[in-house]
Amino acid sequence: MDLFRSVQAVADSGGDGIVDWTAVATAAKAATPSGDIRLSSEEQQGYRTDVRAARDRLRSVGGVSFDLPETIEIQNRHHWIDANVATFRRVVEPLEEQTTMFPGVSRAINTGTMAVTLGFLGRNVLGQYDPLLLADTDNHSLYFVRPNIQRVARQLDVDYPRFRRWIAFHEVSHAAEFGAAPWLPGYLEDRMQGTVSALSEGNLDREAFQELNTAMTAVEGYAELLMDQAFDEEYADLRAKLDARRQGGGPFVQLMRRLLGLGLKRQQYERGAEFFTAIADARGLAAASAVWDRPENLPTDEELDSPGRWLHRVEA
Known part of the structure; x- marks a missing residue:
């Protein structure tokens, strides 16, 4: 160094x-x-x-x-x-x-x-x-x-x-x-470009930012659900130890985590995981996987906190 x-x-x-x-x-x-x-x-x-x-x-x-x-x-x-x-x-x-x-x-x-x-x-x-x-x-x-x-x-x-x-x-x-979801990269790119372009003009495209944040919450949460279902060993101890490590660190580390929004990323994991776990418990993993069938199946910000509303809309 x-x-x-x-x-x-x-x-x-x-x-x-x-x-x-x-x-x-x-x-x-x-x-x-x-x-x-x-x-x-x-x-x-x-x-x-x-x-x-x-x-x-x-x-x-x-x-x-x-x-x-x-x-x-x-x-x-x-x-x-x-x-x-x-x-x-x-x-x-x-x-x-x-x-x-x-x-x-x-x-x-x-x-x-x-x-x-x-x-x-x-x-x-x-x-x-x-x-x-x-x-x-x-x-x-x-x-x-x-x-x-x-x-x-x-x-x-x-x-x-x-x-x-x-x-x-x-x-x-x-x-x-x-x-x-082959459509997902293009969807994220559009929202990312909208957010950054607005910032370049001194504005904030709240709609693009909200849609980007909601999509990333779905991405992180669904990955957590898949991990729960697919990993072929018990891993609760790994998760607990890694979470404890994220809460630790000196003042510089904690400052960098806040500045880089790593706390937001953790919130995305947790909020998204709760949403998809509720869907899987109610209808099974296949129902949760329907989120990737088309962009319209992504949950809204409100639906992330009300999985039943998402199920009603997607299954209608």
């Missing part, structure tokens, strides 16, 4: 945009140890087995037809940062036409903010299903950040292969959702 190099990269940021993305990548990686991805043949096979088992179980239990992403990578933290610099850049692109009185100062602040954000996430993300929103490709990707998975397994005092398998099931659950 080279904090001086990280600060220097931000100070030297240039270009014409509101963010110097090359400097973001350099600064974030300089402040973040890359970690080791020298896998033994046994561990390589373990990842393959976990991902394939997750695919087969989710197909069987969830009754959804989907394929694994073409790109499945075991990454170190620097690999993850590089992949997500591209994602953040696509999202922020509508803001590039903004002008400020002091573009050089603004660019340095924006670059530093993005570098801190990606460095923090790069040190903490365990796995990621990436639908590559706003990209000129239909390919999706699945990432496992091995150094973080190993570190957290040690911190939680849990068996590494078991923890790794649990992460694989969770991320493949997201692949199942997007595989079952």
Whole structure:
């Protein structure tokens, strides 16, 4: 970790945009140890087995037809940062036409903010299903950040292969959702672009933001339901320990979680899981899977708190 190099990269940021993305990548990686991805043949096979088992179980239990992403990578933290610099850049692109009185100062602040954000996430993300929103490709990707998975397994005092398998099931659950709903990436992209474009004009498109938040609540909640049904081991202890870890950390960690909206993400998990559990208890998992048949089947914000209303509308 080279904090001086990280600060220097931000100070030297240039270009014409509101963010110097090359400097973001350099600064974030300089402040973040890359970690080791020298896998033994046994561990390589373990990842393959976990991902394939997750695919087969989710197909069987969830009754959804989907394929694994073409790109499945075991990454170190620097690999993850590089992949997500591209994602953040696509999202922020509508803001590039903004002008400020002091573009050089603004660019340095924006670059530093993005570098801190990606460095923090790069040190903490365990796995990621990436639908590559706003990209000129239909390919999706699945990432496992091995150094973080190993570190957290040690911190939680849990068996590494078991923890790794649990992460694989969770991320493949997201692949199942997007595989079952080929319309979902376009739906999320439209709402994301509406939200960001409005922000670039100094406004907030509340409708687009609400629809985006509701859709992501459905995505996170359904994945939790699938995990409950498909994971082939008891995992209550893993969930409890990981939740306790999320509540801990020093002042900086807690501040970053608030700034990045990670508490909102947790709320999406919990609210969405309660909704889909109620649907599955009332009508079975197949009824819950109907949410992905078409965009109109997504629950509204009000229906998330009244599953019976959603059932009445969708089954009518």
